[in-house]
Amino acid sequence: MNKKYQGSCLCGGVQFSVEGFSEQAANCHCSMCRKFHGAAFGTLVGVRGLTWLSGRNLLKEFTAPNSTIRTFCMECGSSLGFRVKGTPFEEIELAIATFDVKIPVTIKAQIYTNDKANWCVLQKDIPAFDEGRLG
Numbered sequence: 001m002n003k004k005y006q007g008s009c010l011c012g013g014v015q016f017s018v019e020g021f022s023e024q025a026a027n028c029h030c031s032m033c034r035k036f037h038g039a040a041f042g043t044l045v046g047v048r049g050l051t052w053l054s055g056r057n058l059l060k061e062f063t064a065p066n067s068t069i070r071t072f073c074m075e076c077g078s079s080l081g082f083r084v085k086g087t088p089f090e091e092i093e094l095a096i097a098t099f100d101v102k103i104p105v106t107i108k109a110q111i112y113t114n115d116k117a118n119w120c121v122l123q124k125d126i127p128a129f130d131e132g133r134l135g
């Protein structure tokens with residue numbers, strides 16, 4: 001049986017599990033990620049084998065002017081996911097911080113640092129990019 005990694009929102013209404021993760025994860029400092037997460041930066045990761053265990057009906061989506069769609073729990077407001085308009089819902093990238101267990105993901109880049117908050121100090125040991133990651 002495949003190992004499953006579980007995550008949830010703050011109120012616990014939304015529960016999900018995944019079977020694996022994409023290799024690449026980055027801390028995104030763009031203003032949209034900052035506002036969506038209410039934090040210095042947002043970190044989202046692509047996943048494999050996503051199953052919504054509960055609270056699928058609590059998921060609400062916000063579509064930004066640039067056609068990116070952000071998904072959150074309408075009960076507690078937890079930031080849960082991101083996808084580009086036209087991408088199937090099941091290919092959503094998940095907010096890494098919502099996992100309840102240790103996950104095998106390494107942050108490989110800091111992106112959109114041109115947009116970063118002035119009070120946020122970048123991590124010295126992770127490559128930083130002004131905009132999106134190259135390559």
Ligand SMILES: [Zn+2]
Nearest residue numbers: 009011073076
């Ligand atoms: Zn919730």
Ligand SMILES: [Zn+2]
Nearest residue numbers: 028029030033
């Ligand atoms: Zn971003």
